[in-house]
Amino acid sequence: MTKTRSVYIESDIRPPDPSKVLQCILTSVEMALLDCSSVQLIFSRPLLQGVTFRKRPSRPTVIRFPGKKECWKFSTVTTRRDLYYKDVALFRNQATIDALIEQLCDSLGVKGSDLGVFPSQKGLIFGSISIIYKNLVGKECCYQLSSSEKSQLTPNWFSNDVEILSVRIPPTIRCVIVLEKDAVFKRLCESSWAQDQYILVTGKGYPDHLTRQFLDLMMKHTSLKVYGFFDSDIYGLLIANTYKYGTSQDLNKMLLEKNRLQWAGVEILDYTQGHQPVRPKEIQLMTSLNHRLGDRIKLLTKHREYVDTCRTHSNTEQDFDIHFRFLYKLRREIQISHYFHYKCEMNVLQDNLQSIENYIHQKIASL
C-alpha cells in the first residue's frame, strides 16, 4: 500500500496561528510530493472561513490528493469535480476549488498531476491520431483515435512529465481546426467532410486546461497548422485569446509560448446577414480586451527589439510573426465589431448561402 501523509489542521488551537498552520501544511505536502505518495488535508470548515466557531462540525472535511504513484498504480484519478462534490456547501461553486488547486499548485511549484488531481474532461476531439507514450511507471502505451469513431473527450492521462514517444497522423490530414462551439463541432463530425482531412478540437466555450494541453501536444509533436474558428463577438474573441495565451495574466509568460494557433474567423465582414447588435456591457469587455491586446503588442514589440539587438534565439522571427498577426487580427475584429456595433455567430452561417464547411475551406485557403 502506498503511504499516506495526513495533515490535520487542528481547529482546537485557539487562536490558530495561520503561519504555523500553513507551514505545517506545506511541509507535509512537500514531503508527500517528494516520495510521490498521497496527501490528505483534514480540516474543519470554520477555520477555512476564517471565523471562530462554537460547535465542532460533526464531520471534518478531508481533501485527499492521491499523488502521482497511487494515481498510476491504481488508476485512482481524482477530478476537480470530485473534489468539489466532497463538500459542496464549503466550496459553493466549481470555480472556488479550481482556483484553490491552481493556487496550491502555483505556490508549491507543482502540477495538478503531481497531486493526482486532474480536471474533469470537457473538450472533444475528432480525427485520426495515434499517440505513443511512456506512462509514469515506464510502460509504453498507445492512445488511438480514428475518424470512423465518434468524437472523444480530450485525454486526461498526459501531463508534462509523460514522455511522448511519437504522434502519428495520416498524411491526408491537412490541419487542426479549433472550434469554439460544440454545436458546430458536432455538425462537422456528422458530415463526412472532416474525415481524414482535419483534426477537430473543441473546448465547448472556454477551453479547459486539458484541451489546451492537447493542442500543445499537437503543436509540439506535429508540424500541422492550427486554425481557430470562433464567434465574432467579445466572448468568441476572449475564448480565442484564452486558447492562445491561457488564463494567465502574466504578460511575460506569453514570450515563451510557442502556440501556433491562428485566428481564422469568423469575421463580421464575411457576413451579409445575421448580425446582432452589440450590448452595452459587451462594449466594456471589448475595450478591456483591446487594452490587454495593446499591452501584449507593446511588450512583444519591445521584446523583438531586444532580440534583434542581442541576437538571442529564444524566439524566431516566425514566432513573432504568428503572435503579432494573431494580436493584430483580434484587435481589428474588436475594432470593426465596436465600430459597426454588430456581432455574428458562427452557427448563423448555416442559414446563409454558404455552408460552414465551405466557409472553413475558403478561410483556410486564404490564410
Add this chain to the structure above:
Amino acid sequence: MGKQFISTQIIRGHKSDVYDVAVCSKFTVSVSGDGHIKTWSHKGEEEPVNDILVDSLGLHHVDFWENDGILIIGTVAFSGILYLFQYIDNELVPLNCELKKNNWALKFHVGVEDQKHRLLTTQHNGSAEVYELTVEEGKFSLQHEKTLEDLNRTFALSIDVSSTEDSKIAIGYMNGTVSLYDFRTLRSSYTFTSTAIKSESSAVRCVKFSPGGTLLAVASDSESYGTISLYDVKFGEMAGSLIAPTNSNHAIGAGFAHERWCFSLDFNQDGSFLASGGMDQKVRIWDVTTREVEATITMALTDLPDDKLTDDLNSNSNIGCLSLKYFGKGIRQIDGDDRNEGLVLVGLDQSVRWYREAGGV
C-alpha cells in the same frame, strides 16, 4: 450619370483600417485602427506631414475646429478617450482638457454670427455632451455646458450641427431614431424615426445637414442594406429617399442606396450634391434636387500601388468606404488642376484616396 471623378492620389497611409478623414485648410487628416493620426499635405507628398501614435486601441473619429488662424483637431479612440491637438508651427501639440470619458462621435462647431463655438460629443450611453469652446489670446479652453440626456438610451452613433444662424443639432442612434435639438437653447425639437424596415438593425450611421441647413440626410442600416433618407429640417418631415438604380443582373434590393451599409455622407459646398460611401465598395454622388445618381466611384484593391495589404490583416479583401469628405475648389494643388471640388475617401484598405471632379473650365 452626369459627373466624372478622376483619381488624383492614393496613399497606403496606415497599417490598419482607416476609420475617418477630414480636410482642413492646411491638410487632410486621417485616423486609423492602428492608433495613428496622420496629416497629408495638399501638395500631394507621399509621406505624412505629422504622424502621432495617439492611442494603441485605435482611433475612429476625427474632426477639427478652424477659426481666426487657429486649428484644433479632435480624435476619439476605441478606449472612449477624446484627444485634442492644436496645430502650432507645423506640429500637433496635445492639449489637456477635462473631458468626459466614453465618447463616440464628435463635432466641432464654428459659431455663426453671435453663436457660441462648441464641441459636441456623443456618449456610449446615448447622451451627448456639449462644451463651450473659447480661444482668448491664443489660449484654448473648453467648458462643459450641458449633457443632452436621451430617452432612447441606445448608443449614439452619429452627430452633426448645421451651420446657419438658427443651427440645429442632429444625433443618430443605434435603434434608428434621430433626435434634433436647438443649438442655442439645447432643447429637443424633433425626433425622427427611421422609415426603414423596423428591426433591431436600423442603426443611424451618419447624419448630415445640407450647407443651408434646410435638409438633413440620414444614412441608416436596413438589414444588410444601406438607406439614405432626406428630412426637411424646418417641418420635421421626411422629404424623400435616395434610391440606387436597379438593373436586372444586379439585384440591389428595392429602395436602397447601397447594397451594404452606408457609413458616411457629405454635401458639397453649395449643397447641390451629396456623396455617400458604402460597404459595398461604392461611393455614389447624388443630385440633391433630382435625387438621382450623378456618378459612382468603385473602390478596388487594384487601385492601390501594391495590392497586398500590410500583414494581410484584411483576409476577406473587403475594402468598403468608412468615411468620405468633400473639399472645395483650390484646396489641393495637384496636377495644377484645382478648378473643381474634390472628394477624399478612406476605408478598410488602409489607404487614403483623393479624387477631383472632371471637366469644368
